[in-house]
Amino acid sequence: MIQAHALTKQYGSKRAVDDVSFTIAPGRVTGFLGPNGAGKSTTMRMIVGLDAPTSGRVTVGGRPYREHRAPLREVGALLDAKAVHRGRSARDHLLAIAATHGIPTRRVDEVIGVTGLDAVAGKRVGGFSLGMGQRLGIAAALLGDPHTLILDEPVNGLDPDGVRWVRELVRGLAADGRTVLLSSHLMSEMQLTADHLIVIGRGRIIADAPVAEVVAASTSSAVRVRTPEPERLMRALEHPHVTVELGAEGALTVTGTTSDAIGMIAARSGVVLLELAPITGSLEDAYLSLTDASVDYRAGGADGDGAHGRHGARAGRRDPQDPHDPSGPDARAARETARTSTMEMAR
Amino acid sequence: MTTTGTRTATIDGARPGIRIAGTRASAGTRDGDARGITFGGLLRSEWIKLRSLRSTWIVVAALVAMSAGGAALMAVSGPWMQDGIPADASAQAMFVAQLLAIVTMFAQLVVAVFGALSLGGEYATGMIRSTMTAAPRRLGAFSAKAIVLAAFTFVLTIANFVVAYLVVLAILGGHGLSIALWHPDVALSLLVDAGYLVAVTVFAFGIGAVTRSSAGAIAITLGVLLVVPIVLSFLPEPVATSVGPAMLSTAGQQLMFVDWSDVTGTAANDLARAAGVVAAWPAASALLGGILIAKRDV
Numbered sequence: 169m170i171q172a173h174a175l176t177k178q179y180g181s182k183r184a185v186d187d188v189s190f191t192i193a194p195g196r197v198t199g200f201l202g203p204n205g206a207g208k209s210t211t212m213r214m215i216v217g218l219d220a221p222t223s224g225r226v227t228v229g230g231r232p233y234r235e236h237r238a239p240l241r242e243v244g245a246l247l248d249a250k251a252v253h254r255g256r257s258a259r260d261h262l263l264a265i266a267a268t269h270g271i272p273t274r275r276v277d278e279v280i281g282v283t284g285l286d287a288v289a290g291k292r293v294g295g296f297s298l299g300m301g302q303r304l305g306i307a308a309a310l311l312g313d314p315h316t317l318i319l320d321e322p323v324n325g326l327d328p329d330g331v332r333w334v335r336e337l338v339r340g341l342a343a344d345g346r347t348v349l350l351s352s353h354l355m356s357e358m359q360l361t362a363d364h365l366i367v368i369g370r371g372r373i374i375a376d377a378p379v380a381e382v383v384a385a386s387t388s389s390a391v392r393v394r395t396p397e398p399e400r401l402m403r404a405l406e407h408p409h410v411t412v413e414l415g416a417e418g419a420l421t422v423t424g425t426t427s428d429a430i431g432m433i434a435a436r437s438g439v440v441l442l443e444l445a446p447i448t449g450s451l452e453d454a455y456l457s458l459t460d461a462s463v464d465y466r467a468g469g470a471d472g473d474g475a476h477g478r479h480g481a482r483a484g485r486r487d488p489q490d491p492h493d494p495s496g497p498d499a500r501a502a503r504e505t506a507r508t509s510t511m512e513m514a515r
Numbered sequence: 516m517t518t519t520g521t522r523t524a525t526i527d528g529a530r531p532g533i534r535i536a537g538t539r540a541s542a543g544t545r546d547g548d549a550r551g552i553t554f555g556g557l558l559r560s561e562w563i564k565l566r567s568l569r570s571t572w573i574v575v576a577a578l579v580a581m582s583a584g585g586a587a588l589m590a591v592s593g594p595w596m597q598d599g600i601p602a603d604a605s606a607q608a609m610f611v612a613q614l615l616a617i618v619t620m621f622a623q624l625v626v627a628v629f630g631a632l633s634l635g636g637e638y639a640t641g642m643i644r645s646t647m648t649a650a651p652r653r654l655g656a657f658s659a660k661a662i663v664l665a666a667f668t669f670v671l672t673i674a675n676f677v678v679a680y681l682v683v684l685a686i687l688g689g690h691g692l693s694i695a696l697w698h699p700d701v702a703l704s705l706l707v708d709a710g711y712l713v714a715v716t717v718f719a720f721g722i723g724a725v726t727r728s729s730a731g732a733i734a735i736t737l738g739v740l741l742v743v744p745i746v747l748s749f750l751p752e753p754v755a756t757s758v759g760p761a762m763l764s765t766a767g768q769q770l771m772f773v774d775w776s777d778v779t780g781t782a783a784n785d786l787a788r789a790a791g792v793v794a795a796w797p798a799a800s801a802l803l804g805g806i807l808i809a810k811r812d813v
Contacts, residue, residue, distance in 0.1 A: 217651040218644060219812040234651035237551030251644040253568065253636065260567035261645075267560035268649045268656070270550035308645065 169194055169347055170215060170316060174224035177210050177371075184210040186371035187224070192349050194315070197342045199362030199379070200351040203459050207371040208351050209247065212320050215349075216245045228316055240269050240312030246305035246319045254294030258285055258304050261293060266311055275311065283307040284333075298325030306334070316347040323352060335361045355452035359383075365451075369459045379451065386457050387449020391427045393420040394443035395434070404437040405430065419443075552650055557659035560649070565663055570636070574629045578675050581625065582618045586679035589614055590686040600691040605776035607692065608700035611680065616771035618679050619708040623715045623764070626668055627736040630719030633664050634804075635729025647813045657808050661720055661801055668716040672709040680705075700775040710793070711767040715740065717797035718763060724804025739796075740764045766792035 170192040177185040185207040192198045202208045213219040215226050217234040225232065228243050236242045252261050262276045280289045283303040288296065293304065302325055309317055317338065323331045331354075338361060342348045352358050358365075358379075365382050367375040375382050395401050398418040405412055410424040422430060427446045434441050550556075565571055600610060637643040650656035680696055694701055715736070723732035744762045748755055759765055766789040773786065 213812075216648050218647060236651075239552070239651050240649055241551075245648055247648075248641060248644060251641040251648075253564070253640045253642040255569055255636075255640075256564070256567050256642075260563060264560045264563040264567070265645060265649045267563055268552055268556045270553060270556050 169230070170226065170228050170318075170349060172211070172215075172224070172226040175211065175214060175221050175226050176223045177207070177214060177219060178222040183371050185214070185221075188368070188371070188373055189224075190366055190373060190376055192347055192366070193364070194347040195342060195345050196363035197338050197348045197350055197361055198364045198366060199358045200349055200366050200368070201355075201358065201455055201459075202351075202368035202374075206368045206459070208368055209320055211368070212245070212247055212318055212349070212351070215318060216243060216247070218247070238269055238312065240265070240271070241314055242312075243316045243318060244309030244312055244314035245317075246302070246309045246322055248320070249298070249301040249305040249324070252293045252301070252304060255292055257290050257292055258296070258307075259289040261304065262307060262311060265308055269312060271311055275313070279307040279310045282310065299327060299330055302326055303330070306337075314346070316349070317341055318349045320351050321353070322350065323354060323357060331357060355450065355455050359451040367455065367458050374458050382458070383449055383451050383454045386454035388423050389426060389449075390447045391422045391425070391430055392443065392445045392447055393422055393430055393434075393441060394418060395420070395439055395441050397439050400437065401434060401439045404433050404439065421447075552652075552655065554655060554659065557650060557655050558663055561656070561659045561663040562667075565633075565667060568636075570632060571629075571667075574625060574632075575671060578622055578625045578671065579678055581621055582675050582679045583682045585618055585621055586614060586682045587686060589617060590683045595687065595690055600687060602691060602693075604694060604698065605700060605774065607694035608698055608704070608776065609774050610692070611683070611694060611701050612704035612775075613772060614683055615676055615679065615704055615708050616768070618676065619712060619767075619771060622672065622675065622712055623740060623767075624737070626672070626712050626716045627719045627740065628733055629668065630664065630716035631723045631732035631736055632729050633660060633720050634723035635726070635732050638723075638727040639729060644813055653809050654805055657724065657805050661717060664720055665713050665717050668713050669709055672712045673705065676705050676708060703775050704771070704773070707770050707773075711770065714763070714767070714793045714797045718800045721797065721800030721802070721804035724808050725800070760789070761792055763793060763796040766790075 170190075172188055172190050175185055175188045176183065184205075188207070188211065200208050200212070210219060211226075214221050215228060215233060216239075217232065227233075229236070233239055233243060256264075259276065259280065262279065263273065265271075266273070266276050280286055283306050285300070285303055285307060288300060293301070296304065302322060306319070306322060309319065319334075319338070322334050322338075326334065335357065338348045338350055342363070350358075350361065352361075362379055365375060365377060365379050366373060367382065375386070377385070393401065395418060398414055398420055401420065402412050402414070405422060405425070407425070410422065413421045415421060427444050431441065431444055434444075595610075600607060634643070637646060646656050647653055677696065680701075684692060696702065696705070718739070719732055719736040722735050723729065726732045726735065740763060744759065744765050747759045747762065750758075760769070769789040770786060770793065778786065
C-alpha cells in the first residue's frame with residue numbers, strides 16, 4: 169500500500185509534482201501513466217526517498233520508506249536500469265545490495281535465475297544490452313522479496329518474450345497480494361497488465377480509476393451498424409449530437425449515441441439491422457485524449473489538426489434517459505467533458 | 516548467451532505458477548531471518564563494492580609499482596651507494612623515514628584519485644541511486660563507505676611501505692643499511708605516513724560527496740594538496756607563515772620528516788598541532804560531504 173498525501177515537488181520555478189494525493193492498493197497492478205516530464209519518475213523517486221518532497225508526504229506500508237527497518241523487504245524499485253556501476257558484474261552488484269539487509273547469497277542466485285540472467289551474471293554490466301540491464305534492475309527490485317514493487321518502464325528495451333514475462337511476473341505478484349506500481353508508455357501493454365490506472369499530467373492527477381472506467385470515460389462509444397437501407401437509418405438517427413459516417417458496403421459508424429438507442433430507433437422505423445456492434449475505445453485513445461492538454465514535449469508536426477483528427481469528437485455518455493446524449497460537436501469541448509468526468513471519478 | 520537467458524525466461528514465463536512459487540519460496544525467508552539494515556551489513560556491502568571493481572586493483576597495482584620503483588630509484592641514485600650509510604640507529608631510521616616520506620609524496624596522488632573515485636564513480640554511473648535506495652538513511656552507507664575506504668587504504672599503504680622498505684633493504688643492505696622495520700622510529704614513521712595517506716583519501720572521498728563527480732573531486736583535492744600551499748607561500752608574510760602550516764600537505768610533510776629519536780617540548784607541540792591539522796581536513800570534508808549527502812536529492 170502506497171499513500172501519497174498532498175505530495176509536491178518543486179524544482180526551481182517548475183512544479184514537477186503538484187499537490188498529488190493517491191492510494192495504491194495491494195492485490196492489483198496499478199499503472200502509472202503520463203507524458204514525459206509529467207512527474208511520474210519524480211513521484212516514484214519520492215516514494216523511495218531519493219527525492220525529498222517540497223511538501224506533503226508519501227508512505228509505503230504505513231510509514232515513510234526511509235523509516236523502515238528493512239526498506240528493501242518493504243519496497244523493491246526499478247527506477248532506472250542504469251543505476252549500476254558499469255564496471256561491476258551483475259552478481260556482485262546484487263550481492264552488494266543484498267549485503268546491506270543481510271539477504272543471503274542463495275536469494276541473489278534465485279533472483280538471477282528468475283530474471284534469466286544466469287548466463288551473464290558474472291559479466292561486467294557495462295557490456296549489457298538495454299534489455300539485460302532491465303532484467304538486472306528487476307532482479308534487484310525482487311531481492312528483498314518486497315511487499316511493494318515499483319517499476320518505472322520495466323519493459324523498455326525488452327524483447328517480446330521479456331515483455332510477456334514482466335506482464336506475468338507483475339500479475340503474479342499482484343495476485344499474491346502485493347502492491348505493484350508500474351509505469352509504461354506502451355499503452356497496449358498497460359491495458360493488458362494493469363487493473364487500475366493513475367494518470368498524471370503536468371504534475372497533477374488527471375485520472376485515478378479502474379482501467380475499464382478510464383477507457384470508457386475518455387473514449388467515444390462509437391457503434392458500427394450495417395443495414396440494407398443505410399439512408400433510411402441515417403434519416404431516422406438524425407439528431408444534433410449524433411454523427412453518422414457512411415462507410416463501404418453500407419456500414420455506418422455512429423457516434424454520440426448508444427447501440428441500445430440505435431436498436432430501438434431502427435425497430436421503430438422498421439429498418440432491418442444486419443449488425444449492431446459497440447466499438448470500445450483503446451487505452452491509447454483514452455490516454456491521448458486525457459493527456460492532450462498536459463503534454464509538455466510534443467513533436468512539431470503532431471500538433472493541432474493531426475491530433476484533433478485522431479481523437480475525433482469524443483464524449484462519454486452523460487444521460488441514460490436521452491438516447492441521444494448531449495455532447496458538444498466541438499472536439500475540444502468534448503475532451504474537456506471527458507476529462508471532467510474522469511476528474512470527478514478520481515475524487 | 517542472451518538467447519539462452521531469454522529462452523529460460525520464456526519457458527518459465529509460460530507457467531506463471533512456477534515464477535510466483537519462486538518468489539514465494541523466499542517469502543518464508545522474510546519471516547525466517549527478517550533482518551533489516553545493519554551497520555555490519557553496510558560495511559560488508561561497501562567491501563563487496565570496493566573489491567569487485569577493477570579500478571580498485573588498478574590503484575593497488577599502480578601504488579605498489581610506483582612506490583617500489585620510486586624507492587629503488589632513490590636507493591640506487593643517492594650518494595650512499597659510494598659513501599655507505601651511517602651505522603647509528605637513529606640516523607638509519609631517519610634515512611628510511613625520508614625515503615618513505617618521498618614515497619608518500621607520490622602515493623598521495625594515487626590515493627587522492629582513489630578516494631575521489633569512491634563516491635564520484637557512484638554518481639557518474641548512477642550506482643548512487645541503488646546505494647541510497649538500499650540504505651535510505653544515507654549516512655549509514657556514507658559512513659560505512661568511508662570506514663571501508665579508510666581501512667583498505669591503511670592496510671594497502673602499510674603493505675606498500677613494507678614493499679618499498681624491502682626493496683630499499685635489498686639494494687642498500689650491502690651498503691650498511693641494517694635497521695629493522697619494527698624499530699620504533701621506523702615503525703612510527705611508517706604509521707604516520709600511512710595515517711597521512713588515509714587522511715588524504717578520506718579528504719578526497721568527502722570532496723567527492725560534495726562535487727558528486729570524480730573529476731571535480733580529483734581537481735579540488737590535488738589543488739588543496741599541491742597548488743594552494745605554493746600559492747600561499749607567495750603571499751605576504753603574515754599570511755604565508757600563519758596559514759601555510761594549516762594546509763593538509765604542509766602539515767603532513769612536517770610529520771613525515773621527523774627524527775623521532777629527538778622530539779621534545781615545543782617540537783612535540785608543533786607535531787601535535789600538525790597532527791590536528793592532518794586530522795581536521797578529512798574530518799571537515801567528510802562532515803560537509805555527509806551533510807550534503809543527507810540533504811540533497813540523489
